[in-house]
Amino acid sequence: MSIDGNLKSTLLGHVAVEGWSDIANGAIHPFFNPAQIVVLLGLALLLGRQIPLRVKGPLIVLAASSAIGLGLTLAGFSLGAPIPVLTGIALFLGMLTAIGYGVPDAVILLLCVAAGVSLGLDSGVEKGEPVTIAKVMAGTWISLNLTILYLTLATSNATGKPWAVTGIRILGSWIVAISLLVLAFALRSNGA
Amino acid sequence: MKTKSETSGCPSGGFPGKILSPAIFLALANTASAHTEKGAVGGLESGFLHPLTGLDHVVAMVAVGLWGAFLGKKAMWALPVIFPMVMALGGAVAVLGVPLPFVETGIALSGVVLGLMVALTIRPPLWVAGVIVGIFAVFHGHAHGTELPEAASPLTYAIGFVIATGLLHLCGIAFGLLTKWPWGTIAIRIGGAAIAVIGFLFLFKVL
Numbered sequence: 001m002s003i004d005g006n007l008k009s010t011l012l013g014h015v016a017v018e019g020w021s022d023i024a025n026g027a028i029h030p031f032f033n034p035a036q037i038v039v040l041l042g043l044a045l046l047l048g049r050q051i052p053l054r055v056k057g058p059l060i061v062l063a064a065s066s067a068i069g070l071g072l073t074l075a076g077f078s079l080g081a082p083i084p085v086l087t088g089i090a091l092f093l094g095m096l097t098a099i100g101y102g103v104p105d106a107v108i109l110l111l112c113v114a115a116g117v118s119l120g121l122d123s124g125v126e127k128g129e130p131v132t133i134a135k136v137m138a139g140t141w142i143s144l145n146l147t148i149l150y151l152t153l154a155t156s157n158a159t160g161k162p163w164a165v166t167g168i169r170i171l172g173s174w175i176v177a178i179s180l181l182v183l184a185f186a187l188r189s190n191g192a
Numbered sequence: 193m194k195t196k197s198e199t200s201g202c203p204s205g206g207f208p209g210k211i212l213s214p215a216i217f218l219a220l221a222n223t224a225s226a227h228t229e230k231g232a233v234g235g236l237e238s239g240f241l242h243p244l245t246g247l248d249h250v251v252a253m254v255a256v257g258l259w260g261a262f263l264g265k266k267a268m269w270a271l272p273v274i275f276p277m278v279m280a281l282g283g284a285v286a287v288l289g290v291p292l293p294f295v296e297t298g299i300a301l302s303g304v305v306l307g308l309m310v311a312l313t314i315r316p317p318l319w320v321a322g323v324i325v326g327i328f329a330v331f332h333g334h335a336h337g338t339e340l341p342e343a344a345s346p347l348t349y350a351i352g353f354v355i356a357t358g359l360l361h362l363c364g365i366a367f368g369l370l371t372k373w374p375w376g377t378i379a380i381r382i383g384g385a386a387i388a389v390i391g392f393l394f395l396f397k398v399l
Binding site: 186 | 276284345346
């Protein structure tokens with residue numbers, strides 16, 4: 001079923017491609033949302049660089065929390081996490097990646113909950129047929145979690161090479177820099 | 193007999209066409225988006241171009257990577273990790289409207305000092321190098337933060353800005369990898385001297 005005209009304008013920052021199924025349109029949503037990309041990349045880099053690799057728990061928590069976030073939008077909770085929230089989470093993720101030390105499991109799980117719920121809240125659909133909304137959200141949920149899984153495994157594969165480990169830390173520092181600038185912008189906007 | 197481009201159904205399918213087609217699209221995109229910096233793409237473009245449009249910034253960014261590569265493996269990767277984070281801190285301070293004195297002098301001095309470090313093959317301990325680079329990063333970040341356009345999408349602007357800065361560091365690192373060869377070391381020292389000269393020219397407002 002192609003996405004209906006009414007929904008096109010009500011997907012929050014969603015890019016709807018005419019002729020694509022609702023699930024596919026939901027799946028591409030994270031890739032057209034820069035704030036979500038930064039969080040996804042930050043989380044995957046942090047998870048992937050942990051030695052030994054421990055992805056099962058964090059990914060289950062992420063899957064559950066992103067489903068909760070998406071579900072909350074259906075219940076009328078905030079549609080769209082504010083960019084400072086997403087970049088604030090990205091700041092922590094980037095900092096922990098750039099520092100390069102091992103991170104306790106509890107901290108990783110906490111960050112997965114925060115990232116999952118925020119990403120879910122930021123991927124809601126305002127209005128449309130319930131079936132269509134469910135399909136779009138399912139697409140987004142699958143896409144978010146598969147992307148994290150893929151990037152985490154890709155990062156983990158790179159940890160054997162010293163230059164790649166440092167490259168991961170440099171990417172972490174870039175995420176910190178981006179997040180800091182965006183948070184400053186947000187602070188200035190709120191103060192203005 | 194049909195040419196390759198004819199059989200492909202694309203008028204620019206041949207080798208030059210493959211290169212030219214994206215170039216044409218890029219050129220068209222550039223003229224169209226030059227009207228405004230609003231939106232995600234405008235923000236990304238202006239953010240990416242911002243660090244590349246000032247020679248004083250460019251030489252200092254390249255010098256960071258160059259000096260890092262010159263100092264050895266640890267510094268080669270540590271300095272480009274330190275610089276963007278501290279630079280963003282300086283940028284954030286500027287965005288929040290906190291003034292910093294002697295910003296332009298600090299930027300010009302960064303070229304002079306970092307260039308001389310390379311030209312004279314000065315090898316301080318890693319933490320000293322980190323502090324030096326960090327101090328200069330604050331000035332660069334503050335200058336960029338002050339000049340940030342209001343209209344740009346902040347997030348994509350920041351993404352473009354940080355990526356461009358990082359790529360300049362990588363250019364310096366790539367240049368610095370020439371130390372493997374004796375002639376490369378000489379070339380790097382000459383590069384360092386050139387950076388220092390450019391820094392001096394900015395310091396004395398010749399450029």
